Amino acid sequence: MALALYNTLSRRKELFTPLHPPYVGMYVCGPTVYGDPHLGHARAAVTFDVLYRYLRYLGYRVRYVRNITDVGHLEGDADEGEDKILKKARLEKVEPIEVAQRYTALYHRAMDALNVLRPSIEPTATGHIPQQIQMIERILAAGYAYVVNGSVYLDVEKYRRDFAYGVLSGRNIEELLAGTRELEGQSEKKNPWDFALWKRAEPTHLMQWDSPWGRGYPGWHIECSAMSTHYLGVPFDIHGGGIDLIFPHHEAEIAQAHACFGEAAHHQARFWVHNNLVTIEGQKMSKSLGNFITVEEVFTGHHPKLTRGYPPMALRFLILQAHYRSTLDFSEEALAAAYKAYLRLISAYQRLSQLVSHPYSTYSVQAWRERVFSALNDDLNTAAALALFFEQIEDIIRLYRNEIHLSGEDLETLRNTWKEVLFDILGLRPIEAVQREKWDRLVDFLVRLRRQARSEKNYMLADILRNELRAVGVKLLDFPDETLWELSE
């Protein structure tokens, strides 16, 4: 059993092996912190969280770097447009760093709720200006960039003579040229496909730093190249991000790494892994279409497309139910279905603890466990892995009824697999673990009281108890000889 990952660079699945076992270096493009974290952020974060967790489970020592972009990305065409963080700062009349800090905090809160582990290192672009400048200097020294009026651009034409450009996205310059909407006379670039490594800042620009080329700020792609290689070396093992970043962002990163480190950069990272997007009714989420949904809105239900709020695990489960390279079409119907499925899964897990072992097993748990891991190994097919758990639920019920049996050892394997895969690897969370014991005893008592009332045909009391229990989220399961209960939400 070995993990195979789809590598965008080669366009096929490849067996994953780290460059320097047991260490693994993984870099994932994090959010630009100028707005509320949305479903897209959640999907990317959960996707790479699962990869991170699984690599660790497999015994690797993972250094996971995920950046916070707090400067630099422009909106609008080519050279023009406005830094999104600056724009937000102006709108809200606060310092740019206040914008970045606030949305970073919101991002953390949302991802924590989704049980997404924090990366090992979470560097910010503004905190790594020297590293970026140093990289630009090396690129200039190597002759792959030029300076114009205090700005530095990567010379793609020059770069192409020594390296292939467009290997990741499968594009060539001619095609790019055909698709470029050139701004006549406005560009100081030699060629439209050149991109900025450093931009000269106007005096009014709120965020600017000293550099060998004057006051300015870093280009749109350099931060990721600088920070990833700074912390992980060149090349490193895995670079991840959303599929929409393949071009131009990741293509530019590869070019920067080659231009800086030469052929030794080997495309900067050996595995390029990309998660697909979240769509709303078949359309990409965007503010202009008015179908933009934030993570918080899912939790609270405060959105026109939602009739109620859903707990974080419902969203996490929904994301896990699709393969990360497929688009995920979001709707309340799908979310509600995922939530129900998740609750059923957790109930089955809780039932596992009630099973008793037998001298021998009547079926193979090991075979099932291997199928679960081969699903995970097959390019992180979490959807297929989860399906196997639902198939196992039927067996758990039969075990509970003593229709089939498991030896102590196999039962242990079964329990461990559930715990390891569902909670450690997929990062799901069982409902409420805190204060559970006292709560259980209290509920047990009330349930027994209701049973007593029912046996005395005191249905009024029985119904009061049932309604009150339901009001606090306790679901009763009446069986002829006993009453079980579980938390509904």
Place this chain on the structure above:
RNA sequence: GGCGACGUGGCCGAGCGGUUAGGCACGGGUCUGCAAAACCCUCUACGGGAGUUCGAAUCUCCCCGUCGCCUCCA
């Protein structure tokens, strides 16, 4: 226009030449004081056409449709 992906039963969603994926919903049943839940059963699909093959949702070709990237974006 270029590059790429996709079209699976009411909805979401695996699938990678030959088993029922799975979930949710619906319907039927068991259970129950009535319920709910749970459990059991049912629903067996693959955009259209042609081809390859003993056999195709899975491969090839054509057509139709959808989406993404080519500008910041997870």
